[in-house]
Amino acid sequence: MITSRTRYKTNLFERKSNKIYLTPAGEKVYNAFKVIAQLYRNLDFEIGQMHDSISGEFKIGASSTISQYVIPKVIASFHKRYPKIRIYLMNGNSFEMEKLLLNNQIDMALVENYSSQSGIRYKDFLDDELVVVTGKDSVYAKRENITRDDLVKIPIVLREQGSGTLEVIKQALSQQNIGFENLNTFIHLGSTESIKNFLQDFDGLAIVSEKAVQNELYLKTLVKLKVTGFTISRKFRIACKQGHKSQQVELFENFLSGYNI
DSSP: OOHHHHHHHHEEEETTTEEEEEEHHHHHHHHHHHHHHHHHHHHHHHHHHHHOEEEEEEEEEHHHHHHHHHHHHHHHHHHHHHHHEEEEEEEHHHHHHHHHHHHSEEEEEEEEOOHHHHHTEEEEEEEEEEEEETTTTSSTTSEEEHHHHHHHHHOEEEEEETOHHHHHHHHHHTTTOOOOSSSOEEEEEOOOHHHHHHOOOOTSEEOOOOOOOSSHHHHHHEEEEEETTTTTTEEEEEEESSSOOOOHHHHHHHHHHHHOH
């Protein structure tokens, strides 16, 4: 960037207080550099294809449920097929991952929410179901079914604001004419793992991805409860910023879409 400032004879940075920002000219130069860097990555990819040795790197941001319970085995399988492509995985809630994507801090986001952000293209890649569970020692563990009234009255632990799971729950309750504010919410926790641990000594419920509790249901440390006349299904989605994407990212997207999870 310093060389570019000399070349174009204009300031690319400006200082405000104790921070440094790009000037409009600096923004143009920075965006041009990103395009050039992408062209080099694509060239590396195409040369690699010619020699059956595809290489490169990209960053994925995945929501908590996907990053912990879905995507690791896909990345492992992709690495076996393309060992010279490096993948960096970040995780957080769906809103945080979409923000990173829009800020060009990751190349692809894998999210579990309903809503869509402008400037992002979404593609479904996996069906999921949210289920009601309770701990094996809970007073509700011996009940196979509960009513919708029970769902509202019994204490419940949920994910934090910004979580895709929480957004889906709110949407599903709204469709069933159940006010989210009417739930007997005991606490919000920042991950499904913390919710599962919390349930071990909690007389109450949680609503989580069925994919996140498969082991616990098998080991019977958690118990699944059916809610009469109420189910919550959703889609896990691939999110990419609209416009150009690298060939490595496109390769992974196609691999993920065809993977039998």
